[in-house]
C-alpha cells in the first residue's frame with residue numbers, strides 16, 4: 421500500500437525515468453524504502469494539475485509529493501521533499517546522516533557547476549521529445565526566452581561542455597576514488613543529486629552519457645553509477 425503519491429514528469433517515452441529534479445525524489449524514496457505510487461504528469465498538463473494540488477500559488481513544478489499517511493500533506497521541491505521525508509520517516513535509512521549542511525553545500529555546488537553543462541548536452545533532445553508538437557513548441561519558446569538565445573546556441577559545443585564537466589567533476593572523483601559513495605560509506609543525498617542529473621543524460625542521450633562516464637578514462641564514475649542503479653528503480657513503486 422503506497423504511503424506517498426509522487427508526481428513525476430513524462431515525455432514522449434512513457435515510463436522513462438529522466439527528469440533531473442523528480443529523480444531526486446524517486447531516488448530518495450527508494451533509498452528510504454518508502455512505498456509510493458507514481459502519478460505521471462507532462463509539460464502540457466502540469467501547469468493545471470500541480471497548482472490544483474499544492475494550492476500554494478507557487479510556480480507549477482515537479483516533483484511534488486502527497487503523503488497519504490500524514491493527512492495528504494503536500495510538499496513541493498526536491499530539496500524540501502528530502503528534508504520532509506527525513507523528518508516524517510525517521511526510522512528509514514537516512515539521506516543526510518546528520519550532516520545536512522554538507523549535503524546542501526554539495527547540492528548547490530552541483531546545481532551551479534555540473535548541472536548546467538549536463539543540461540546543455542541534452543536540452544535540444546528534451547525539446548524535441550517533451551510532448552506533442554504544441555507542447556514542444558511551448559517548451560522551446562519558454563526556455564529560449566529564459567536563456568535569451570536559441571537552444572542550439574545555449575547548448576554550445578559538446579567538447580567545451582565536457583571540458584567544463586571534467587573540471588567540476590574532478591573533486592567528486594577524488595572522493596569516489598576513496599569511498600564507496602560521495603556521502604562516504606553509506607549512500608546519501610549528495611549521491612542522489614549527482615546521479616539524478618546523470619540519469620537525465622543517460623535517459624535522453626546514452627551516447628553522450630558515455631562521454632561523461634569516460635571523461636577521466638577510468639571506471640571510477642562508471643562503477644559508482646552501477647552501484648547507484650539499485651536505487652533508481654527500487655521495488656516499491658507502482659504506476660498510477
Ligand SMILES: N[C@@H](CCC(=O)N[C@@H](CS)C(=O)NCC(=O)O)C(=O)O
Pocket residue numbers: 429439440441442480481482483496497498499
Ligand atoms: N527547485 C525545484 C525545481 C523543479 C523544476 O524546475 N522542475 C521542472 C521539471 S525537472 C518543472 O517542473 N518544470 C516545469 C516548467 O518548466 O514549466 C526542485 O528541485 O524541485
